[in-house]
Structure formats: structure tokens, C-alpha cells
Amino acid sequence: xxxxxxxxxxxxxxxxxxxxxxxxxxxxxxxxxxxxxxxxxxxxxxxxxxxxxxxxxxxxxxxxxxxxxxxxxxxxxxxxxxxxxxxxxxxxxxxxxxxxxxxxxxxxxxxxxxxxxxxxxxxxxxxxxxxxxxxxxxxxxxxxxxxxxxxxxxxxxxxxxxxxxxxxxxxxxxxxxxxxxxxxxxxxxxxxxxxxxxxxxxxxxxxxxxxxxxxxxxxxxxxxxxxxxxxxxx
Amino acid sequence: xxxxxxxxxxxxxxxxxxxxxxxxxxxxxxxxxxxxxxxxxxxxxxxxxxxxxxxxxxxxxxxxxxxxxxxxxxxxxxxxxxxxxxxxxxxxxxxxxxxxxxxxxxxxxxxxxxxxxxxxxxxxxxxxxxxxxxxxxxxxxxxxxxxxxxxxxxxxxxxxxxxxxxxxxxxxxxxxxxxxxxxxxxxxxxxxxxxxxxxxxxxxxxxxxxxxxxxxxxxxxxxxxxxxxxxxxxxxxxxxxxxxxxxxxxxxxxxxxxxxxxxxxxxxxxxxxxxxxxxxxxxxxxxxxxxxxxxxxxxxxxxxxxxxxxxxx
Numbered sequence: 001x002x003x004x005x006x007x008x009x010x011x012x013x014x015x016x017x018x019x020x021x022x023x024x025x026x027x028x029x030x031x032x033x034x035x036x037x038x039x040x041x042x043x044x045x046x047x048x049x050x051x052x053x054x055x056x057x058x059x060x061x062x063x064x065x066x067x068x069x070x071x072x073x074x075x076x077x078x079x080x081x082x083x084x085x086x087x088x089x090x091x092x093x094x095x096x097x098x099x100x101x102x103x104x105x106x107x108x109x110x111x112x113x114x115x116x117x118x119x120x121x122x123x124x125x126x127x128x129x130x131x132x133x134x135x136x137x138x139x140x141x142x143x144x145x146x147x148x149x150x151x152x153x154x155x156x157x158x159x160x161x162x163x164x165x166x167x168x169x170x171x172x173x174x175x176x177x178x179x180x181x182x183x184x185x186x187x188x189x190x191x192x193x194x195x196x197x198x199x200x201x202x203x204x205x206x207x208x209x210x211x212x213x214x215x216x217x218x219x220x221x222x223x224x225x226x227x228x229x230x231x232x233x234x
Numbered sequence: 235x236x237x238x239x240x241x242x243x244x245x246x247x248x249x250x251x252x253x254x255x256x257x258x259x260x261x262x263x264x265x266x267x268x269x270x271x272x273x274x275x276x277x278x279x280x281x282x283x284x285x286x287x288x289x290x291x292x293x294x295x296x297x298x299x300x301x302x303x304x305x306x307x308x309x310x311x312x313x314x315x316x317x318x319x320x321x322x323x324x325x326x327x328x329x330x331x332x333x334x335x336x337x338x339x340x341x342x343x344x345x346x347x348x349x350x351x352x353x354x355x356x357x358x359x360x361x362x363x364x365x366x367x368x369x370x371x372x373x374x375x376x377x378x379x380x381x382x383x384x385x386x387x388x389x390x391x392x393x394x395x396x397x398x399x400x401x402x403x404x405x406x407x408x409x410x411x412x413x414x415x416x417x418x419x420x421x422x423x424x425x426x427x428x429x430x431x432x433x434x435x436x437x438x439x440x441x442x443x444x445x446x447x448x449x450x451x452x453x454x455x456x457x458x459x460x461x462x463x464x465x466x467x468x469x470x471x472x473x474x475x476x477x478x479x480x481x482x483x484x485x486x487x488x489x490x491x492x493x494x495x496x497x498x499x500x501x502x503x504x505x506x507x508x509x510x511x512x513x514x515x516x517x518x519x520x521x522x523x524x525x526x527x528x529x530x531x532x533x534x535x536x537x538x539x540x541x542x543x544x545x546x547x
Contacts, residue, residue, distance in 0.1 A: 084317070087287060087315075227288040227289055
């Protein structure tokens with residue numbers, strides 16, 4: 001709860017959590033459905049196009065923790081509030097879990113809120129033209145229930161590791177944002193019709209992310225130890 | 235009384251660098267123990283080891299019987315100690331009350347007990363009216379007070395204070411010192427890291443001087459006596475050789491003829507020896523104006539200890 005109280009006072013965190021999902025949820029479907037030229041797009045093309053765009057929420061789920069987790073840890077380093085926190089009876093694992101959830105919950109919450117808005121906009125504007133309610137489909141379910149949370153976890157872990165090595169919030173956010181590059185590739189390949197990720201493909205991506213999460217968790221846990229934080233974190 | 239803090243051969247190395255070497259000390263329950271030492275002497279590292287924030291390389295230590303090296307005791311140690319780190323480290327975006335409330339929860343204080351403790355401490359520190367102000371807007375002194383309240387929220391039996399009055403204005407420093415004296419009355423064990431020798435002299439029952447290893451431990455008077463011995467200063471109307479010879483005849487070899495007709499004599503027990511000294515001087519024709527005791531300041535003691543590395547202690 002402390003983290004959320006701090007976030008509420010940091011405008012750029014609020015803007016990131018509200019504005020980015022809001023813009024993506026509105027701009028993406030409206031850019032396809034509103035232009036008059038889109039009326040020429042056949043339903044058989046329009047439906048997969050709108051369905052593919054759901055992959056943007058994987059990127060969003062990975063991007064938001066880079067902003068929040070970096071602030072959460074580097075903010076503590078800057079305010080030198082880590083030592084009193086480490087002096088509490090909480091174990092290293094509990095502190096790490098707390099910090100991780102404080103980045104994970106708002107990130108995935110904002111991602112889901114954006115996704116729900118996206119689905120609502122798409123369904124309300126495209127159902128008539130396509131002839132059926134396009135979203136959510138199985139692909140969307142897999143993306144939102146497995147791929148996006150796993151990408152979010154990966155980003156939280158990566159951001160904690162980055163935050164232990166740098167002292168500047170922006171530098172940490174920029175480095176942490178690198179995590180979206182491979183996910184961006186999936187989105188762009190889908191957008192350019194090189195790849196049309198279906199639910200099966202997304203399960204494979206989720207599997208890869210799960211393995212990556214587990215592997216990174218060893219570094220992540222080794223990074224977040226009292227002695228390491230007090231003596232080696234820069 | 236038992237030992238609240240006990241360390242035997244406590245050592246910490248960071249790679250090739252030895253930060254703390256073979257520290258052995260015992261702090262009794264209810265005692266205020268001052269830890270003096272130059273920058274980089276290992277004071278903060280020692281406190282961090284004792285509070286189970288970092289591991290020891292070798293040796294042993296315990297807080298109220300809980301061993302710092304035992305994994306199962308470490309959480310217990312952190313539960314029973316309160317720590318004021320060198321950097322106060324408040325959450326600047328939160329109010330004073332929310333800062334304390336958060337830490338109260340982290341220490342597992344039940345709601346009612348936590349609220350009462352916050353109110354009691356903020357009132358004692360004269361911050362209750364400012365409890366809803368954002369900590370980032372506070373002066374250094376006010377932040378320090380909130381941090382002290384934070385260290386005491388869970389009613390710890392052992393309190394570690396690292397430079398509690400550093401960078402404070404004289405008024406805030408005095409308030410903080412007075413508060414530490416209040417804690418002393420409550421019979422809490424206080425381990426005080428400080429550079430402020432005057433503060434150490436006024437507050438501490440015993441003092442340890444650290445320069446990587448512990449070079450001296452004792453009460454301020456014991457440290458003075460161990461380095462300087464005790465000296466009687468006889469102020470005379472005039473000082474002549476016959477007077478010095480008369481004192482020497484009493485068996486005193488360490489006699490210094492100082493300016494302003496002063497005779498400085500090394501003694502063991504001034505109360506018992508001064509009458510004989512004055513008698514000898516008077517019999518030798520001397521006229522005594524008054525007699526005082528030469529007391530080196532704690533600063534003199536500290537500087538001599540640190541320069542000598544404890545060789546004379």
C-alpha cells in the first residue's frame with residue numbers, strides 16, 4: 001500500500017498507467033476503423049487485423065514495470081530509504097515479493113483495463129461490419145491470461161536487476177524498456193502480415209517467456225539480498 | 235543485569251579489505267554505549283553486522299542472546315532492535331504519519347498499538363501537529379526526529395543510533411540528545427555511533443574507540459585515567475627548587491614545573507595524597523593558593539588513542 005501511496009504522488013507514473021493504455025486502446029482500433037478508407041477493407045482482413053493488435057498488450061505489460069519498478073527501487077536508493085527497510089524483520093524474499101507485486105499489480109491492472117477498453121471499442125465499432133463479435137477470441141485469452149503476465153514478470157525481474165546497477169531513474173527505465181524489443185518484433189511481424197500469431201503461437205511464446213522468467217529469477221533473487229544491496233548496489 | 239550485546243572476535247572483510255577486525259565487547263542491558271572512531275573506522279559496518287543487515291566474516295556476536303550468525307535468529311534480532319541509520323531515509327512523498335504507519339506494519343505492530351505508539355512518539359518529539367505534512371517538506375531536524383520515532387515504534391529493547399545529531403542545528407541536536415537521555419531512563423540499551431565527543435561524554439556510560447579494531451573501552455573517566463593517570467595541580471604564590479625537591483622527597487618522580495607558578499604532580503589517589511603534598515610544600519616554605527585536578531578532555535583522550543592506534547590504552 002505504501003508503494004501505491006507513493007505512486008499516487010508521482011504524476012508521471014499515474015500518466016504512464018492511465019494515459020498509455022488509454023491511448024493504445026483508443027488510437028489502435030480507431031486508426032483502423034474510423035478512416036473512410038477502412039470501409040473498403042473486407043471483413044476477412046479486418047477481423048485478423050484487429051485480433052493481431054491485441055499483441056500490443058504484451059508490449060504494454062512489459063513496458064509498464066520498467067517505469068514503475070525502476071522508480072520503486074532507484075527512488076529508494078536516491079532517498080536512501082533501503083537501509084531502514086532492510087532493518088525490518090521482513091525476509092529478503094518477502095521484500096522482493098512486495099517490491100515485485102508493487103510493480104506487477106498496477107502494470108497488469110493497467111494492461112487489462114486497456115485491453116478491456118480495446119475489446120469494447122473494437123466490438124462496438126466492428127461487429128456490424130464483420131458480422132460477429134470479434135473479441136475476445138482464444139488468441140486474446142491466451143495473450144491476456146498467459147503471455148502478458150509472463151512478459152510483465154520478466155520485465156519486473158529485469159528492471160530489478162537493472163535498478164541494482166544504476167542510480168538514475170531514467171537510465172534504468174530506458175535500459176529496462178529494452179525488454180520490449182523482442183516482443184515488439186512479434187507485434188510488427190503480425191502487423192506486416194509476415195506472421196499471424198494464433199493462440200498456439202502465443203502459447204509457444206508464453207512457454208519461452210516462462211523459461212526466461214525462471215532463468216532470470218535466479219539472478220533476480222541473488223541481486224536482492226540485504227548484504228548485496230547495502231554493500232554492492234551503486 | 236545480563237549482556238544486551240556481546241561480540242567476540244567479530245570481523246568483517248570485503249574482499250581484501252578488512253573493515254572490522256576482531257572486535258570483542260559486551261554492552262549491558264540498559265547501558266548507553268558510545269562507539270567512537272574516525273571515518274572509515276568500521277562503526278557502521280559493526281552496527282550493520284550486529285543488526286543482521288550484513289554477514290560477519292568470522293567471530294561471534296549476539297543480541298539479547300540471539301546469535302547474529304544463525305539464520306533462524308536473524309529475524310528475531312531485527313524484531314528486537316531499532317536502528318537509526320546514518321541517512322534517515324524517510325519516504326519523502328509520504329506524510330510523517332504514513333512513514334511511521336508503514337514501518338509499524340513492517341514490524342508487525344497491531345493496529346491499536348501502532349497508532350498509540352505513533353501518537354506517543356510524535357507527541358514526545360513535538361511533531362504530532364505536523365503528522366500529516368509530507369516528510370519531504372520537513373527540515374533535517376524534523377526528519378531526524380521522525381526517523382528516531384521510526385526506530386522506536388516497535389518498542390525495541392536495543393537501539394542503535396548512527397550519528398543521531400550529525401548535521402543538526404544546535405537546538406535540534408539538543409532535543410535529540412534529551413530524547414536519548416529519556417530512552418536511557420527507560421532502561422533501553424543504546425548503542426550510539428558518534429563523532430561528537432561532547433555528546434558521548436554527556437550521554438554514554440561507557441565508550442569504545444574503534445579504528446578497524448577496538449582500541450579502548452571504558453567509561454570516559456577510565457579512559458582518561460588509563461591514558462593520563464591522574465594529576466594534581468598545585469597553584470603557588472612562587473615556585474622554587476626547594477618546593478619541587480620537597481615534593482620529590484615524598485616519592486613522586488613525575489613532577490612538572492609549569493608556568494604561572496604551577497606544579498603538576500602525577501598521583502594515584504588525589505583525595506588521599508593531596509594533603510601530604512600540600513603539607514610538604516608548606517613545610518618547605520611554599521604558599522599554596524589553591525589545588526586543582528588536571529582533567530584531559532575526552533577529545534584529548536580520543537585523539538591520543540586514535541593517533542597511537544590504542545598502543546597506550
